[in-house]
Amino acid sequence: MGNSNGDSGEVQQERQRNCDISNSWNKMKGITEENMPKECDSSTVELRARKNGFKDNVVEAAPTNGCLKNCTANTTQCATANGTACSNSNSNSKQSLYTPAKKLSEFAAEHTRKTSFEEVPLHTACLTYLGFYLLMILGYINQLLFVPKVAKEENREGYVTLYDAFESFYSRYVYRRVRDCWNRPICSVPGDEVTLKDRVTNDYGWSFQFTGTETRCLNLGSYNYLGFADATGPCAEQSEETAREMGLAMTSTRVELGTTQLHLDLESLTARYLGVEDAIVFGMGFATNALNLPSLISPGCLVLSDEKNHASIILGLRLSGATTKVFKHNNMRDLERVLRYNVVHGNSKNGGKPWKKILILVEGVFSMEGSIVRLPEIIALKKKYKAYLYLDEAHSIGAMGPHGGGAVDYFGADPKDIDILMGTFTKSFGSAGGYIAGSKRLIDFLRTNSHAHCYASSMSPPIAQQIYTSMSIIMGLDGTDTGRQKINQLARNTRYFRRRLAQMGVITYGHEDSPVVPMLVYLFSKIGAVVRTLTTRHIAVVGVGFPATPIMEGRIRYCLSAAHTKEQLDYALEVIDEISDRLGLKYSRKPREPNTIEY
C-alpha cells in the first residue's frame, strides 16, 4: 500500500491501452466511433486496472471504484448505445438470422426446418416400453428372491419409513444395472480429452472398486463449449495470481464483507458483454435461478414455463409461490394459447382478476433436447401480451451467436427485449457461478432483495478471475482473436458433427446450430450399452434416461467443444457409425445426404 504516485503514470497508460482494446470490442459489435457517446471512454472497463486497484493504495483504487459507482449514468448511456448499435449492426450483417426485414413467419419456418424431433418408429416404441417393464419385473423378482444387500436404517425402529417404496425400488433394481455409466470419476482437466479412473463392480453395481488403471478418452461429455477448461494459459495463470493475492474465499456474503473490485468489475464486464445496463453475479448457477426467482415473482403472478426447463428453475418457481403453467416444449402456438387465455380470463382462483405479472420462462439452449429457443417469436408474443421474459442462457451463453453472446446474439435480438437475462459461468467460461443481467432498475432491486446476494457466500476470487479472463478473451479485449476463433470453431464443429450424424441415419434431436447433440437410443438398456462400448473405444459420453427424460426417450448426449479438432470428431463419428450398426441405432427414416460432408 502507498506506492500510488510511483506508478500512476503506468496506470494511465494502461488505461489508454485498455480503452483501445475495448473500442475494438465495440467495433466488433458494430459500434463506430461516431455513434459512441464520449462519456463512454471514462466508464469503460479497464482490463488490467483492477489489478492496480488491489496493489495501489486507496487513492488509486478510489477512482476506479468511484467511477463504477458514480458514473452509472454514463454506463447506462454507454450500454444503451451499445445495445442499440449492436442490434442495428446485426440487422445489417450476414450472420444475423432474424432481421426485422425478414418476416417472423419466415423466420419461424426456417427455425422449424433446422430443428428436428423425428418421431420414433412404432415398433421401437413398443419394444422400449416392453423392455422397461421387463426390467421392472426382473427387478421385482430380484427383490423377492434375494435379500437385498442394502443398508438398513439403524436405531429407528417403529419410525415411518423414510423413503418412497417405488423410488428406492427404482434406484436399487433398475438404475443399479446401469449405475456404472454415471458419476464416473475423472482425474484430469475436463478438456478435449479426459482421463477416466477405471473402476469395476463385483456385485452388479452395488459397489465399485478402483482398478488403479486409467483410460484416456475423447471428451464428448463435459460442458466445455469454448474450451476454457484448461490448466495452463492465461485463464489458469491469472486465476492462480488472484488466488494468491485474494485468497480462496471471502468467508462472507456479498452485502457484508464479500465485495471486492474484482466482483464489481466482473459485473460491469458481464453487463457490457451482454449489452445491458447492469449485472449481478452469484457463486452458483443453480442458486442463481432457485434463489432469485422468488424475489421476482410472488403469489398472484403467473409463470409460463417451458416443459423442459431445468430443475433449478422449477425449484425457484416452487419457492416463489407463483402460479405456474407449463407449455409444450418450444411450441409457440401452445404458448400463445395459454398466454392469451390467461390475459383474457385473468386469475380464475381470484375471481378472474388480471394477473399481477405474467412471466415467460425459457432457456436459450435446452440441455436435454438440444433445441434452441424460438426467441424472436417469443419476443413478439411477450410484447403483444405485455408479459415479461426470463431467459436462462446457461448452455447458450458463449456457445451461441457470432460474438458468443448467447441466444440473443444468435438471433440478433435486442438484449433489452429480454427483461431478465440469466446464465451460468460453469459451462462456456470453464468456471462456476451464475449471473442475472438487465436494466439497472432490475439489478438494483436484486441487490436489495436477492436471497443469494444477501445470505449466500460471495464468489471465490480465483473463480471470478477465471470468468473475467475468459470473458475478456471472448470479447477480444486481450487484443487477440482467440475468442473469435473459438466461437467459430465451435460453430463449425457443431454443424459438421450434427450433419454427419444425420447422414449416418441415427436420430438426433434439436437445432442444427446447437452444440448439445442428443442422439436417441430409446431403450433403457441401450443407454448402458452405448456408453460402455464407447468407453472401450476411448470416447466419453453422457447417457440420459428415465427419470431425466420420458421413459421412451433414452438418449446419448454429445457436447461439442471448440477444443475438439476435426480429426477427433472424425474418429468419434467413425466409432459411432460402427456401433450404431451393431446396436441398431439407425432409426431415422429421413432421406440421407448422399455426398460427403465438408468440414
Place this chain on the structure above:
Amino acid sequence: MVAIPYLFNEIERIFQNTPLYVIVLEGFLLLSVIWLLFVKRNGRGKRFSREEEEAIIANYEPEPLVANTNPNHPLLKTHLVQSKVGKRVVVDGNDCLNLATHNYLGLLEDKKILEDACNTLKKYGVGSCGPRGFYGTMDVHLDLEDRLAKFMGMEESVVYSYGFSTIASAIPAYAKRGDVVFADEMVNFSIQKGLDASRSTIYYYKHNDMADLERLLIEQQARDAKNPKKAAKTRRFLVAEGIYINTGEICPLPALVALRAKYKLRLFLDESISFGTLGKTGHGLTEHFNVELIEVDLIMAGMENSLATIGGFCVGSHFIVEHQRLSGLGYCFSASLPPLLTQAAISALDRFESEPQMFAELQQIARKVQEVFGKFSKLTLRANELSPVKHLYIAEQRANAEEECELLTKIANKCIAAGVAVIEARYLNNLEKHPIRQSMRVTVNRLLTDADIKHAYDVIERVSKEVL
C-alpha cells in the same frame, strides 16, 4: 330372480315400439345434459368475442417487473474489500482488524492450503464443467467425501458446490408434502428455504425452548391420534442449528435427542458454524455434548466458515446420505465444486487432524472475547461463550428496526474507519419467517491476541459511546 328375464323383455318391447329418431334425439339430450353439467362447468367461465378479447388484451396493464429501489437502500452500500480477508483486512482503504468474516480458524491465510489449491488448479484447471453425474466427479471430490466421513466417524458424506444450497437441498430430499417438520424459530435463511421447498407442514418452536417444542409435539400426537391412517404415513423431522448464526446460541442437543427418541422424529442438524469450532477435536456439536452420532440422522454444514473455502457437505449413515445422490437437487443438477476449492477443504481437514489444539485455542479466544465484549456500556452481548459468532445489540432498545439498523451501520462504519472491521448483520427482514433483532455480528478469529481484543474493545466502546 324370476323378474329379471321379464324386465329384459319389457325393455326390448319399449325399444321396438319407439321409432329410431326418438332414441337418437333422447341420446343427444342426455349427452348435452352431461356436457352442460360437467364440461361447461369445468370449462371457461365466460366466452368473449374476438373483439372483446382484443380489447381486454389492449387494456391489460401488468405491474412493473420490479419495484423501484431506493438509491439509499442500505444493501446498495456495500463495503469494498481490498485485500485477503485474513485476520487483518483492508476495507474501503482502511487497514482493519477483522471481526466480521467467518474465517474462525484463520485457515484462509494458511500458505500450505493455498499452495495445495494452486497445485490442483495447475492440474485440473478452474471449473469442473459438469455436474457430478456427468464427468464432474473428480478424484478430489471422492477424496474429500471420504475424508469428511472418516473425520466425522460416519459412513458417508456428500459434497455440494455451495453452502446455501447444501442445506436448502438436503432438507427437501427427505421431507415431502404431507410430512411434518419441527424447527427452531431462529433457524437461518437457508434452512427456511429448504423447509419451503419441502412443502411439508412446518411448526416453529421458540428459540431453544424445549418445553415449547414438547408442547408442539404433544399437539401433533393429538392430531395423529385423530387420524392414525395418515399418521402412519407422516414422516416427522426436527431441524436445528448447532450454533445459530442469528443469535450465537448453541442448541441443547441432549434435550433434542431425548425428544427425538420419545416422539420418533428424525433429527437434522445444521453445523455450518459448529463444525470445526466446537468439541475437543473440532467435530462439532455431537462431540461438544458427547452425544452418540447415531442419535443424529443427518449433519449438514457449509464449508464456507472454518474450512475457509466454498461449498458444503452432508454426513451421516450410508442409508441416509446415499439418497441425496439421486434426490439432492443442488447436488444432481449443478456443476460440482471447482477442484481447487475441493482441495482446499481436504488440506484444511489435514490441518484439523494434525493440529487439533486449534479448536481449544479458538474456544479460548471465544471465551475471552465473550468476557471482554460483555462489558460495553452501550451495547449488550448475546452468544454462547464458546461460539465464534456473537451479537451486539443496542442496549437501550429503539422504537423501530430501521433506526437501530441506521445506528448500527453508523457504528460499524466508524469502527472500520478506526481500524476495526465489524459489520451490522444483514437480513432481508421482510422475508425472514420470524423477526430478527438488528445487531452487529462479531466473529472470533483464532489468531486474535489479547491485545487485539483489548484494542477492538476500546474502539467499539469509544465509537458506540459517540454514536449512541
